[in-house]
Amino acid sequence: MSLRILITGAGGYLGRRLLEHLRQQQPHWQLIATSRRTPFAQAAAGLIWQPLDVSDRVAVQAAFAAHRPHAVVHLAAVLNPPAGMSHEQLRTIEVDGTRHVLDAALAHGCQQVIVSSSGAAYGYHADNPAWLTEDMPLRGHPAFAYAQNKVAVEALLDDYRAQHPQLKQLILRIGTVLGPNTDNLISDLFRKRWVLGVRGSQSPFVFIWDEDVVEIIRLGLLEQRSGCFNLAGDGAVPLAQIAAQLDKPFIAPPAWLLKGALKVLNYWQLSQYHSDQVDFLRYRPVLCNRRLKEQFGYTPRFTSEQALAAFIAAQSTAAPA
Template identity: 30%
Template sequence: MSRSVLVTGVAGSFASLFARRLADLGEEAGISKVVGIDTVLPAGDIGRVKFVRADIRTPVVGKVIAVEDVDTVVHLDLHPPSRGRTTGGKELNVIGTMQLLAACQRAATVKKFVLGSSSAVYGASPRDPAMFTESSLARGGVRSGFPKDVVEVESYVRGFARRRPEVIITILRAAQILSTEITTPLGTYFTSPVLPAAMGFDPRLQFTNLEDAVEVLRLAILNDRPGTFNIAGEGVVLLSQAARRLGRPIIPLPPLGYATAARRVLRAAGSDITPDLHRLLTYGRVLDTAALRDIFGYDVRHSSLDTFEEFRRSVRPGVMAVMGGRS
């Protein structure tokens, strides 16, 4: 079966890279067309992807689905607030998803919906389990900001699944992707000349390799893999371990008010930190990926340490200047 795929948020660095690679697969791999949608032009070359400038918060997205005869929707237009875009996150993430799902519900051609979600749905708190499975509930840190957006987005997707039970729904909850090829919050943090950290905490961190993230998305499109799946490299990297390997000094800050103080330190150093990241950098988060291996059928190829080392070797002075684009 040849698929006509719509990728949202294609101006984002990861979405544009993925859409381009998907389009390059072509008819032989079962991809007849890839349509990328966003409100702004992608910064780089998107190859064979057909770009449509449109806002998923408007009815235009329904017209795009109809005109392009889309049968598979890949929703990658979820973004944490960032410098220069600190407001409107809920509208962009939650309202945009609601309108997109409404368009999909009306479109008889849509047979598959893949959500590029985030492990932020589990939050981060001192009461967290050693590992989060897909059935785990957040124990803290999802009452505001991007984590709350992700929780709401997933709830709307589950509601859509009840209204259109014939549509195959795949939700992919990825740990932070770490790569110099795309812009990510942790990538920005780790390339700062100093690393502010909460005193008394040494969080366990997991990373998703860019190639693993792309491959899981590709398999979700080409095969039928309904369900919710965690994606992360095996093992953990402690923040102190990451700092030593990068040769970056840790700036210890009091846990109370850490988020505000960390942003001030990083901005003084010419970097930034997203508001939702401070809890991860305090309490950490670890995912159980057994379902991805046993049910989805994908064995993650890169451990968290392998991914971090690949990132570390790629980091050079001024590297962030070429990591531009929306995250």
């Protein structure tokens, strides 16, 4: 079966890994890779690259009209916004961009949309249950535009699913992605000389290996799957254990002290983190993957602990002698 797959955000880490995986596993598929800024070094068989800003409604409609994809994998998002990017700009890219993709998909006969949501949509709250399942409320967090935008995106998807049931939706609430070359806010925390936590909080992390994520997307496309699934390896790893596995000191000041320190550091532009983001470390959303295993039929090859170990091993191999 030959499919045309349009991928937004294809220039990002996960997008590049997905392109590589699909080209290997589904060589007869035609891939339309779109990205706001990042061009690809060269064209390849079965791959079309097209610059695309999903916040531009007209451009999105034109791209879908030109390629008429059978399915779209919508990865476009801004996890680590550049300095000066406002919450309004982020919302235009992530929420309005999703609306533009959905409208174009409907207008041009697309059969399926796969959307990368996030465990961040559940939010960072003291009363989060020990394990979060897909039927629990999405509460986001006012200090994190990314989390708030994911909540808004999923509300938008709910509306479109009710009004346009013919367009299959596969929503993936992804935990912290690790891979050999992962470079994000979390991996940046782990590359520092120490691991920072919050006193009195275990701060357990769930990890998902990047190869598991792209294989789940491939299977979702191949089988035209729909539904909503948490993506995480089995188990969770507390920050103190992460520090031990990294062989780094674990520093856990009280929340009030950490907030004060971050406020000063951020004022002097010495930290990318804000004082109101302490909840990000203190109240981690821990994703239950039971539905992924039982209903989707996929068990991640790496547990959270194994994914962390593989990431550490890859960093050690890449480190200069």
